[in-house]
Amino acid sequence: MIDLGSSYLVAFDVFDASNVLANATTVTLTITKPDGTTVTPAVTNPPAVTGKYRLTYLPDKTGHYEWAAVTSQSNTGWGDAFDVRVFRSLMSLADAREYLGILDSSRDQVLRSLLTGVTRHIERRIGTCIAKTITDEFVYGDTLDMIRLQEGPLLSASSVTSIASAMPGGPSWAAADLVTDPAAGCVYPKDGTFFWGGPWLADYTAGRQVIPDDVLEGAKAALWDLWAPQRGISADMLEPSLTEVADYESAIPPGWVLPGRVKQLIDGEHEPGFA
Secondary structure (H helix, E strand, O other): OEEOOOOEEEEEEOEOOOOOEOOOOEEEEEEEOOOOOEEOOOOEOOOOOOOEEEEEEOOOOOEEEEEEEEEEOOOEEEEEEEEEEOOOOOOOHHHHHHHHOOOOOOOHHHHHHHHHHHHHHHHHHHOOOOOEEEEEEEEOOOEEOOEEOOOOOEOOOOOEEEEEEOOOOOOEEEHHHEEEEOOOOEEEEOOOOOEEOOOEEEEEEEOOOOOOHHHHHHHHHHHHHHHHHHHHHHOOOOOOOHHHHHHHHOOOOOOOOOOHHHHHHHHHHOOOOOO
16 A cells, blocks of 8 residues: 555566576556556566566556556566555654554554544544545435535535536536535525535535544544554564564454544534534
């Protein structure tokens, strides 16, 4: 998993029938993007380096990528997958290390995954915390007096930039045409009428300008709960085994839920209209 803006290294080796590194006659690399489109960048082996093929690829969007390489003479097939994301966390890596008593950055990749997961779990419960821009959110209906946006609360009363019918030639409302309740994530036509011509597409910015202290403390408590088995596994070891590495890489275990003490800390921050 890499952050958007970082490069990904495609790497594979080609061997002949004697299991000796050899250059291929043809090499075809296909990268499938998250939207299903594909690219086929050229990949070669560096000069004077036999059989080792490398390509530094720069992803242009977040999501799940897959790549497959096929060579002829020698005949080889390789494939792998990687994910690209925008890192979103309620606390910094430095704060997380300090809270957990970690003295170096060797486990940062595991921590980053856990921090992202903790943030998503908390936002599912109390609404969006970290500011993000939502484009073309689909809103169902035909006519509505009010639209409640899915990703509330909103940063401010001017956070909704557009509500527009998804139908060709349908009506639209710009920011100046709307009255917004940021805490509830609700928006109304300023002229006192109603939204018509639905369904609609909404563009807006969600999140909280200030993350409340109880939410930050809840995030710390959730991180501590998730980190406890990791800490126990490797507390007395200089280098983890392959099994322990797999445990690290699994990050948030399937079925994990926010502990009760975390819910007690964050549930006071439920915004109206968001359960």
